[in-house]
Amino acid sequence: MTRSMGKITLARRIVQVVMLGLFCLPPLLAGWGLAGLYAGGDGEVATPAEGVFFGSLSSSAAAGIPLLDPLAALEVLASGYGLAAVGLAGAALVVVAYGLVRGRAFCGWVCPVNLIGEGVDALRRRLGIAVPERVLDRHVKIAVAAAVVAVSALVGFPVFETVSPIGAVNKGLAFSGFAGAGTLAAIVIAELFVSRRVWCRSLCPLGGLFQVLGRAGQMNVHINHDACVHCGRCEEACLADPVILAPALSGDDVIVRAGDCMACGACVDTCPARALSFSLGRLPARAQTRREERDPVAES
Ligand code: SF4
Ligand code: SF4
Numbered sequence: 004m005t006r007s008m009g010k011i012t013l014a015r016r017i018v019q020v021v022m023l024g025l026f027c028l029p030p031l032l033a034g035w036g037l038a039g040l041y042a043g044g045d046g047e048v049a050t051p052a053e054g055v056f057f058g059s060l061s062s063s064a065a066a067g068i069p070l071l072d073p074l075a076a077l078e079v080l081a082s083g084y085g086l087a088a089v090g091l092a093g094a095a096l097v098v099v100a101y102g103l104v105r106g107r108a109f110c111g112w113v114c115p116v117n118l119i120g121e122g123v124d125a126l127r128r129r130l131g132i133a134v135p136e137r138v139l140d141r142h143v144k145i146a147v148a149a150a151v152v153a154v155s156a157l158v159g160f161p162v163f164e165t166v167s168p169i170g171a172v173n174k175g176l177a178f179s180g181f182a183g184a185g186t187l188a189a190i191v192i193a194e195l196f197v198s199r200r201v202w203c204r205s206l207c208p209l210g211g212l213f214q215v216l217g218r219a220g221q222m223n224v225h226i227n228h229d230a231c232v233h234c235g236r237c238e239e240a241c242l243a244d245p246v247i248l249a250p251a252l253s254g255d256d257v258i259v260r261a262g263d264c265m266a267c268g269a270c271v272d273t274c275p276a277r278a279l280s281f282s283l284g285r286l287p288a289r290a291q292t293r294r295e296e297r298d299p300v301a302e303s
Contacts, residue, residue: 006070009272019118034088036165041096060114062093062154069093074148074209078161081152098216104266105223106216110203111242111265116168116190120203123194123243136199140264141244144211148221150198151208178291204244204263218263221283224270226251230278237270238281 008016022167048192058064061072069089076094079086086094101109106270112115127134150161168187203210231252238245238252247261258269271279 008064008218009266009268010271015267016118018112019115022113022116023115023298026063029058042259052083059170061164061167067208068096072209073098074151074212075161075164077152077212078155078163081156082158083156084161084303091179094208095247101213102136102216102219103221105220105264106213106262107210107243108220108222109205109213109265109267111267114203114209116187116207117203117242117265119191120200123191124199127199132195134196137199137244137246138201141204141214141246143205144207146211147206147217148208148211159251160240162173168202169207169209200242203242217264218260220259220262220264221285222264222266223282224248224251224264224266224268225280225282225286226257226259227278227280228254228257230276231274234275236273236275240269240273242267242269258282262284 013303058070061075063070069092071086071093074088076086077089088238105111154162166183166186168183170183170189193229195202233252238248241248243261243263243265247259249261251255266281268281271281
């Protein structure tokens with residue numbers, strides 16, 4: 004069955020592709036080719052690092068402001084290499100920015116692995132391959148994040164960065180850094196034949212770190228209980244884990260509160276009753292809000 008793309012998903016797809024292009028642009032603007040190939044002659048050219056924006060999803064600089072993957076920063080610190088103040092500030096900036104919006108908005112809107120995972124979803128549907136929805140609990144990735152930092156401390160180097168599939172896409176396109184390509188291939192095979200979205204839902208350590216930050220996020224999916232017809236289509240569409248919608252669907256909450264929500268909007272786009280929308284701020288706990296919805300005068 005062909006699914007039409009909703010407005011939020013279309014916007015997200017544009018952002019995902021623009022983010023991929025953004026990392027390829029600096030080498031091209033500096034006169035280099037893609038995949039680390041120098042396409043110029045013998046004359047002197049600027050290095051891509053001299054542009055306004057340069058880097059990868061692990062580490063970049065925009066208008067002189069450093070941006071650092073917070074998990075990579077933790078791994079480097081645990082490895083004993085130390086980080087300059089500017090690196091720490093770059094990681095803190097990323098934590099605060101995503102923390103305020105939704106930690107896993109990075110996963111939903113920026114990370115190329117999620118984009119590839121969605122492509123695998125579409126391919127699996129087209130090929131008619133049936134796999135289980137969840138084979139691992141979504142909290143496993145928090146333990147993976149902790150393990151990655153602990154092992155980095157033990158072995159003295161940032162272990163995940165050497166096999167990370169996240170940087171593999173943009174580093175490969177821009178600089179021909181293909182470390183992580185093997186992980187990416189394993190993820191595609193696992194998601195095609197083992198379990199739907201197993202990497203992003205349950206294993207990715209960066210997703211685990213952003214999951215922890217996610218509970219502070221101010222961008223939340225809100226439900227109108229009166230409109231909901233309990234068709235379950237939002238759960239089928241959820242890119243994180245369908246179980247995170249349960250408190251809102253059962254009437255125990257008015258927002259999707261779990262830190263795992265990646266604000267992807269797939270549920271909002273899919274809902275036939277328009278019962279879901281995005282709202283700003285952490286709305287009050289469910290019990291009180293429910294009474295107010297039923298009897299606003301009595302509760303005021
Ligand atoms: S609850 Fe909705 S917005 Fe959050 S991850 Fe699931 S589909 Fe995306
Ligand atoms: S898709 Fe909409 S109507 Fe259906 S269960 Fe989810 S919120 Fe309710």
